Amino acid sequence: MKKLFKPDLYVALVHYPVVNKSGNVIASAVTNLDLHDMARAAKTYGVKQLYVVTPLADQKELAQEIISHWTSGAGSTFNPKRRQALELITIKDSIEDVLQEIFSVEKSYPKTVVTSAKDSSGCTSFAEFHELLEEANPYLLIFGTGWGLAEEIIVQSDYLLEPIKGNTDYNHLSVRSACSIILDRLIRG
């Protein structure tokens, strides 16, 4: 493993716009363990920031309560390791707002890379994305909740990452598992 491979990688977990089971565009609910698991994976693999994207006021409040409990509330002293992870999270209204914030830090807009469980033509492989990350430009890796990212987000992205495949034809991992595996593959190369 290249221990010191620390690309300028950002991750976004998107709750809007995503699709539901019927393919309709919805805003999904924030899930407590998505935040914990993805923050811990992000911290393990040197991700610079984990953005939780939702425009819904009550969902932003819920996400903030979860984060605050572990970063400044009772959880922060009970489990400081959890604090370190959850401190990586910033809540944003939209992917556009995420791009603006990364621009303000990096002085350039990140390339966007969307993830999907579906096979598509023109996907970028894990090996290709690993090579891109070596070029020292910022990248934003985008995960959808619900039944996946809305088509409008996929078509606007710079890259579509190939789906994770195991040794079966079953490809229904949770977003928590998918994020963990993808970060491991990308950083290990």
Next chain:
Amino acid sequence: MKKLFKPDLYVALVHYPVVNKSGNVIASAVTNLDLHDMARAAKTYGVKQLYVVTPLADQKELAQEIISHWTSGAGSTFNPKRRQALELITIKDSIEDVLQEIFSVEKSYPKTVVTSAKDSSGCTSFAEFHELLEEANPYLLIFGTGWGLAEEIIVQSDYLLEPIKGNTDYNHLSVRSACSIILDRLIRG
């Protein structure tokens, strides 16, 4: 990727004996999303059976309710893919019972491989374990909940798998993330 590499691999998620934050041996509570995420990862990577180990009657009942909702209840028709994953789960009182069941199927006892986030001497690397899996003997990969498996389980096991390392010194992944990454590394080789 070796697409047809399908070893005789079993996974156990252990709720007793595990340790709590203070290092005391406890029985931990069953967590809904552990079952979902680990079953979906197990199904993706061709694991033959996922054992949920707890001796507590109420926790066995809770686990069975979660499984039944998705395998024969309302969830089974709402989301058949979830059914396929959760059908992999069998609830057992103890690791000993798991070993007996695997023996009854495989006609030999599996080698046991415990996982830990801690560095230890004499660990088996992912590459070494992948090679062992190619030898067509059954293996049982054991994950602990809480703050990890009790020492008595670790010392009795045949192998101790090396901990997952990212590109940082942070190593506090959830058991759901760890299981997903470990299966991906083992099956891909």
